Amino acid sequence: MKKQKVIDKIKDNPLYPLRHSTEHVMHMAVESLFPGAKKVMGPPIENGFYGDFDYEGKITEEDFPKIEERMRDIVEANLPILMRDAGFKELKEIFKDNPFKLEMIGEIEKDGGNPTVCEIGNKEGRYYDIDLCAGNHTGRTSSIGAFKLLSVAGAYWHGDEKNKMLTRIYATVFETQEELDEYLEMIEKAKERDHRNIAKEMELFFMDDEVGQGLPLWMPNGAFVRHKAMEFAFNTYLERGYLPVTTPHIASEALWSHSGHLDFYKDAMYNSFGIEDEQYRLKPMNCPMHIKIYNHRPRSYKELPFRTAEMGTVYRYEKSGVLQGLTRVRGFTQDDGHIMCTEEQLHDELMEAMDLTMFVLKTFGFDDFEVNLSVRDPENKEKYIGGDKDWDKAEEGLKLVLKNFGFEDYITDVGGAVFYGPKIDIKVSDAIGRKWQLSTIQVDFNLPSKFNMTYIDNSGDQKTPFMIHRALLGSLERFMGVYIEHTNGAFPVWMCPLQVQIIPIGDKHIEYAQKVSEKLKEKNIRVKIDDRSETMQAKIRDAQMQKIPYMFIIGDKEIENNGVSVRLRTEENLGLKPLDEVIEKIEKMYLTKSLNLW
């Protein structure tokens, strides 16, 4: 039910039977090699499958070769894979020692389902397996294709950390060895693109043990790019009618108690600390403070929509195991905004927020994203505030926005809503295909009444406004993490700390290089002369590795012709060009925020 579209995509994949059958083979191999290991479950996933086991001992990656060998043996045995119906009595007997299977069988019985099993091989043979299974296999084990075990991990039964931890093995499966090799090579390449590696090479940011986990320190290059992203976003918001606000990093506990964060969001908040007689907390969200600004004096309907914007740094308690580079940190800056509006304005404001999101993301060059509608989980109502009617209305409102925007293909994330309302989330992929949520547009019909927010309408009556929470880059940190991978560190010209590296071939060319540098600086182009005593080739290599968009090579020829030889970081050599033409071109690319270099 949750994320149905994703599951459908996997089920519709023509490789599904292949992957599903391979999973059975792996279960058989593990059970035969590790006495006492009990198969639990394991579905096909995007590029392969995983299989969960209940095993008291330890299965590690060092065991993979022998598991793979046993799997190949089962493949060579060319066993038939056959589906048939099974009765509950029979199933309970077969799995009498496997509480996990018994639980699944019980569920099927409760739902009035008709269980089926698949049998691989026959009881008299060397290998035999019977498993509760809904089917879709290749006919025989000989046709399961090329596979490789990838990693071992712990996973909670039913994904609940209160349950027992099972041993999970991830594997990948393709029809041919060539496709498998191609995929493995792709994973290797993707790792090189990891923003943590690129950040090291380019000196963008780092984490320091003594400063603390999940708290990035931005070095000059990284801080520059981050600042450019922030500046562009913030200026765009102001142009689109947002009002700038600035609020503190801490607030008294009374505020968080009033807002409901202490009731619904406490796990993500850091412990309180005392200042004189009062308790304070680091802020996990900016909203209550923006509400305070709205509430500072009575508001007229003429002031609505009232839109606030702040680059607000928030702190959230994340368990150490979930931290990940820049994409999951403990302190981060949101490009946060809140829109207070009338009920009539709500739809248009949501549309405008979506439009702004698209504009901002597209300017940065994102065009492939996943749109999610995050709604409440009807089975966990205690996690949310507000009545069903309001929730239904807000969820319908967001659906309409997605429809009007032409996003028919969104994924519904049941349970993904915030405690105060449903939201539209936009996710983009990182280098190895993990999806990260950046933009979020949330409807809130709860905090306004909690904080007694009002406006006077045109007949003099007091009304409660609606509120939209929105962060388009999401957090600067996660955005940068994803963006570093998206661009592979080759940022667009307007964001680059250094736009032009001048490479004089010999010392006698430095004087002319300085003249060129002055001319570029007049146009606010960021330039540096590489006057180290290195060969031209070495200087080119270094500039290339730093992903500086333009390299100007200067020697006798260039001085004679009052020009520069331009090399792009794409390795294109444009040859000798008149200086004025080059400057004009770069300035244009820079000012139009072009994603191209030439």
Place this chain on the structure above:
RNA sequence: GCCUGGGUAGUUCAGUGGUAGAACGCUUCCAUGGUAAGGAAGAGGUCGAGGGUCCAAUUCCCUCCCCAGGCUCCA
């Protein structure tokens, strides 16, 4: 937080029960070069931290910290 694997120079990594090595980077010197690494010398390490075993621990054992991949959670 939980599962698995890691932590050796600024970086990427090799190595050993007798306190360490390469490449790149850095500093200095020599070379002045035409589109991805010119040469030489030098500096740089409490081998993640603490404890234990041992004549001797970077190496073996324990605890903790941190990193990676998962699970759960999330911007």
